[in-house]
Amino acid sequence: MSYRRPTFRHPDLPKNKLDYTKRDYEGGISTLCAGCGHDSITNAIIQACYQLALEPHKVVKLSGIGCSSKTPAYFLGKSHGFNSVHGRMPSIATGANMANRDLTYIGVSGDGDTASIGMGQFIHVIRRNLNMTYIVMNNGCYGLTKGQDSATADKGSSSRKGAPNPFESIDLCELAVSLGAGFVARGFSGDKKQLVPLLQSAISHNGFSLVDVISPCVTFNNAATSTKSYQYVRDHMEATATFDLIPLRQEITTEYEAGASIPVQLHDGSVIQLHKRDQSMDISSRRAAIDSIEQHRQQDTILTGVLFLNPKDEDTHTILQTTKKPLNSLTEKELCPGRDILTSIMDGYR
Ligand SMILES: Cc1ncc(C[n+]2csc(CCOP(=O)(O)OP(=O)(O)O)c2C)c(N)n1
Ligand code: SF4
Ligand SMILES: [Mg+2]
Numbered sequence: 001m002s003y004r005r006p007t008f009r010h011p012d013l014p015k016n017k018l019d020y021t022k023r024d025y026e027g028g029i030s031t032l033c034a035g036c037g038h039d040s041i042t043n044a045i046i047q048a049c050y051q052l053a054l055e056p057h058k059v060v061k062l063s064g065i066g067c068s069s070k071t072p073a074y075f076l077g078k079s080h081g082f083n084s085v086h087g088r089m090p091s092i093a094t095g096a097n098m099a100n101r102d103l104t105y106i107g108v109s110g111d112g113d114t115a116s117i118g119m120g121q122f123i124h125v126i127r128r129n130l131n132m133t134y135i136v137m138n139n140g141c142y143g144l145t146k147g148q149d150s151a152t153a154d155k156g157s158s159s160r161k162g163a164p165n166p167f168e169s170i171d172l173c174e175l176a177v178s179l180g181a182g183f184v185a186r187g188f189s190g191d192k193k194q195l196v197p198l199l200q201s202a203i204s205h206n207g208f209s210l211v212d213v214i215s216p217c218v219t220f221n222n223a224a225t226s227t228k229s230y231q232y233v234r235d236h237m238e239a240t241a242t243f244d245l246i247p248l249r250q251e252i253t254t255e256y257e258a259g260a261s262i263p264v265q266l267h268d269g270s271v272i273q274l275h276k277r278d279q280s281m282d283i284s285s286r287r288a289a290i291d292s293i294e295q296h297r298q299q300d301t302i303l304t305g306v307l308f309l310n311p312k313d314e315d316t317h318t319i320l321q322t323t324k325k326p327l328n329s330l331t332e333k334e335l336c337p338g339r340d341i342l343t344s345i346m347d348g349y350r
Pocket of ligand 3: 066110111112137138139140141142143150
C-alpha cells in the first residue's frame with residue numbers, strides 16, 4: 001500500500017529544463033522504517049532524475065521483492081512500473097527493453113533479491129549487457145523477512161540478534177566487473193552528494209550499469225557489530241575520487257586542468273568529470289578495478305565512487321542488431337517483408 005502526497009505545490013518551486021519541479025518525480029509516501037537507508041536512496045533517485053530532466057513517462061522502474069523492492073512506489077509516480085517476483089526483475093527488464101529500447105530502465109533490487117535467489121538472473125543480465133541501471137540497496141540482510149544474514153554480509157559481521165556470519169561475502173561490484181559490466185559504482189545511502197552524480201552517470205551510460213549502495217537497515221542490521229551499519233560505513237569509507245556529471249543538456253564548457261581532472265564522455269554526450277587524487281585507481285582497467293576492490297576489502301575499508309567504466313560499451317540491441325524502432329511502432333509493411341523475400345528465405349533452407 002502506498003499513501004498519496006498532497007497535490008498542493010508552492011508556485012515558486014525551482015523547475016528543470018522540462019518545466020517540471022522535483023515534486024513531479026516523487027511517488028507515494030514511504031512506509032519503510034524511519035531512518036532506513038533505502039529512503040535516502042529513493043530521494044537520491046528523485047534528485048538524479050529531476051536534474052537529468054528525464055521525461056517521467058519515458059522511464060520504466062522495475063523491482064523484485066524486499067523492502068528495497070518496495071521503493072519504486074515512492075519515486076517517479078508518473079512512470080511505468082513493474083514489481084516482479086523475488087529475484088526475477090532482470091527477466092522482466094529484458095523483455096520490456098527488447099520490446100521498447102526508447103525508454104530509460106531503472107531496476108531496484110536488494111542484496112537478498114540479487115545475491116541469493118536472483119543471482120542467476122543478475123549474472124545473465126550483465127552478460128547480455130542490457131541497457132539499464134541496476135541499483136542494489138545493500139543492507140547485508142533480508143530486511144523484509146526480519147533481518148537474516150544475506151550473501152553480502154561480511155564474514156564475522158553480526159546483525160542485531162544473530163551470531164557472527166561464518167561465510168565469506170559476495171562483492172557485487174567485483175563480480176560485475178569480472179563479468180564485463182561497462183559501468184560499476186558503489187555508494188553509501190548517507191552520502192547524497194556522491195550518490196546523486198553516481199546515479200546520473202549510471203543512467204547516462206549506454207549498457208548495463210550497476211550501482212551498489214550500502215544502505216543500513218536501522219531495524220535489524222545497524223548494531224556496532226555490523227559492517228553495514230551507519231557508524232561502521234562512515235568510519236571505513238574511502239572514495240576513489242570526487243567527480244561530477246555534466247549532462248548533455250548543459251553546455252559543456254568546463255576547462256580541464258592538466259593532471260587534476262579526467263573527462264570521460266558517455267554515449268549521450270554527457271561528460272563525467274573525475275577529479276583524481278594521486279593514489280586513485282585507473283577506472284578504465286578491469287584488472288585495476290578488481291585489484292583495488294580486493295585491496296580495500298582486505299584492509300576492511302569500503303571503496304566508493306565509480307569503480308569501472310567502459311564508455312564504448314555495446315548494449316544487447318547493438319550486439320543482436322535488433323530493429324532501431326520500438327516493436328509497437330513497427331508497421332505491417334516493416335513486419336512482413338513480402339512474398340518474394342519470404343520465398344527466397346525458404347529457398348535458402350532447401
Ligand atoms: C520466491 C520467494 N522466496 C522467498 C520470499 C521471502 N522473501 C521476501 S523478501 C526476502 C528477502 C529480501 O531481502 P533483500 O532483497 O535484501 O531486501 P531488503 O528487504 O533487505 O531490502 C525474502 C527471502 C519470497 N517473497 N519469494
Ligand atoms: S526492516 Fe530494515 S530494510 Fe526494511 S524498512 Fe525497516 S530499516 Fe529498512
Ligand atoms: Mg537486504
